Amino acid sequence: MSRSGADLALLLLGGFRSLVDAATAELARRGYEDVRPVHDFAMRAIAAGADSASELGRRLSVSKQAAAKTIAVLQEHGYVERDTDLLDARRKRLRVTPLGFEVLRQGEAIFDELRDQWERQIGSEELANLERHLTALVGARPIRLNAPGWIAQDLGEPV
Amino acid sequence: MSRSGADLALLLLGGFRSLVDAATAELARRGYEDVRPVHDFAMRAIAAGADSASELGRRLSVSKQAAAKTIAVLQEHGYVERDTDLLDARRKRLRVTPLGFEVLRQGEAIFDELRDQWERQIGSEELANLERHLTALVGARPIRLNAPGWIAQDLGEPV
DNA sequence: GCAAATTAGACAACAAGGTTGTCCTTGTCC
DNA sequence: GGACAAGGACAACCTTGTTGTCTAATTTGC
Numbered sequence: 001m002s003r004s005g006a007d008l009a010l011l012l013l014g015g016f017r018s019l020v021d022a023a024t025a026e027l028a029r030r031g032y033e034d035v036r037p038v039h040d041f042a043m044r045a046i047a048a049g050a051d052s053a054s055e056l057g058r059r060l061s062v063s064k065q066a067a068a069k070t071i072a073v074l075q076e077h078g079y080v081e082r083d084t085d086l087l088d089a090r091r092k093r094l095r096v097t098p099l100g101f102e103v104l105r106q107g108e109a110i111f112d113e114l115r116d117q118w119e120r121q122i123g124s125e126e127l128a129n130l131e132r133h134l135t136a137l138v139g140a141r142p143i144r145l146n147a148p149g150w151i152a153q154d155l156g157e158p159v
Numbered sequence: 160m161s162r163s164g165a166d167l168a169l170l171l172l173g174g175f176r177s178l179v180d181a182a183t184a185e186l187a188r189r190g191y192e193d194v195r196p197v198h199d200f201a202m203r204a205i206a207a208g209a210d211s212a213s214e215l216g217r218r219l220s221v222s223k224q225a226a227a228k229t230i231a232v233l234q235e236h237g238y239v240e241r242d243t244d245l246l247d248a249r250r251k252r253l254r255v256t257p258l259g260f261e262v263l264r265q266g267e268a269i270f271d272e273l274r275d276q277w278e279r280q281i282g283s284e285e286l287a288n289l290e291r292h293l294t295a296l297v298g299a300r301p302i303r304l305n306a307p308g309w310i311a312q313d314l315g316e317p318v
Numbered sequence: 319g320c321a322a323a324t325t326a327g328a329c330a331a332c333a334a335g336g337t338t339g340t341c342c343t344t345g346t347c348c
Numbered sequence: 349g350g351a352c353a354a355g356g357a358c359a360a361c362c363t364t365g366t367t368g369t370c371t372a373a374t375t376t377g378c
Contacts, residue, residue: 005270006199008277009178011290014297016171019164038335040165054355066336068356073334090344090355111164118167122292130289131170133281138173197364213326225365227327232363249326249373 023110032103034077040107042070043100046080051094079103182269191262193236199266201229202259205239210253238262 020037027035042056050056057067071094074080079100085091096104119127179196186194201215209215216226230253233239238259244250255263278286 004267005178005272005274006203006267008274008290009175009182009270011293011297012171012175012178015293016168016175018297019168019171023168036334044165052355062335063337064356065338065358069335088345088355092356108163108165111168113164115164115167118296122295126288126292129285130292131167133285133289134170134174136281137277138170138177195363211326221364222366223327224329224367228364247326247374251327 019111019114022114023107026110027103027107030106032106035103035107038070039074039077039079040104042067042074043079043096043104046094047096047101047104052085052091053094056094074100178270178273181273182266185269186262186266189265191265194262194266197229198233198236198238199263201226201233202238202255202263205253206255206260206263211244211250212253215253233259 024036042060045056045059048059050059053068053071054064056071057064060067071080071082075082079097081095081097082092083095085093115127122130183195201219204215204218207218209218212227212230213223215230216223219226230239230241234241238256240254240256241251242254244252274286281289
């Protein structure tokens with residue numbers, strides 16, 4: 001029963017949304033409401049060294065204005081802070097706060113737990129295979145999480 | 160090298176976006192510009208029997224207002240038509256036009272071609288495995304394509 | 319057979335995450 | 349020192365959603 005290409009695409013999306021919706025819901029259940037995948041993704045990039053709005057934009061393949069908006073939200077939530085750069089007066093240096101790191105840490109734990117569930121379901125070897133092949137197919141192409149609007153707005157049941 | 164759960168999610172998204180961006184770009188190259196995945200998805204549902212805005216909303220797990228907006232766009236493009244229902248004066252019956260079916264047909268062909276590429280890359284058996292496992296994991300849960308905003312706005316290279 | 323409840327659809331206001339464009343300020347380079 | 353590049357702020361707008369409210373038509377229940 002060879003599936004169609006469109007089915008394949010839907011399947012991949014379904015997998016992604018399963019994980020992400022579950023993770024977002026669980027994060028909300030733990031008290032971190034209003035954390036969306038975009039935020040997690042952005043914080044990760046900041047923590048990894050994207051310490052200015054422009055740089056963050058570049059890393060996420062998004063305009064610097066869009067990055068600035070995301071940063072504003074993260075700042076409101078207290079997940080990142082901005083202070084002026086002493087070396088370059090144009091920049092505002094970004095810093096993930098302890099609270100932000102806490103979210104990051106918990107998010108990671110949740111995702112890992114979900115991955116473990118999958119592993120138990122189809123077997124560790126098969127999951128590794130799946131990841132390996134997907135990696136080969138997607139290649140090194142940067143993944144744009146962000147497109148206008150989107151991703152995990154309504155949440156299903158908690159994990 | 161056991162990957163993290165977050166990586167897995169990103170990998171799935173990456174796969175999806177690879178396929179969809181390529182398909183959208185190729186469709187645009189063939190002259191069907193401004194066709195987005197949402198449209199394809201919606202037309203498929205209409206063709207499959209969701210012949211009113213409310214019903215379409217239900218099938219796509221989306222509010223009927225959102226469905227109505229999508230329909231309005233499809234109608235503008237000439238991909239679907241609406242005429243009044245003789246049996247129920249409240250309804251407007253939806254119909255996919257020949258042009259709409261043409262898009263559907265070409266979209267399917269493109270997706271199948273992409274799937275074939277993947278098959279050649281990792282082997283038919285492996286791809287079947289991947290699909291099988293993903294199906295098991297995602298389960299019968301309905302997949303919501305739609306979340307505010309999104310999905311394939313900017314396009315990479317044509318196929 | 320008629321009132322009450324449901325359903326279809328229209329319209330409006332708003333949210334989230336993007337986009338472009340313009341502008342000012344601060345660094346960098348020759 | 350003057351031209352250009354880069355960071356960031358602000359504004360207007362797009363797309364795809366969301367609620368909420370309203371009217372008209374159909375069903376259901378007594």
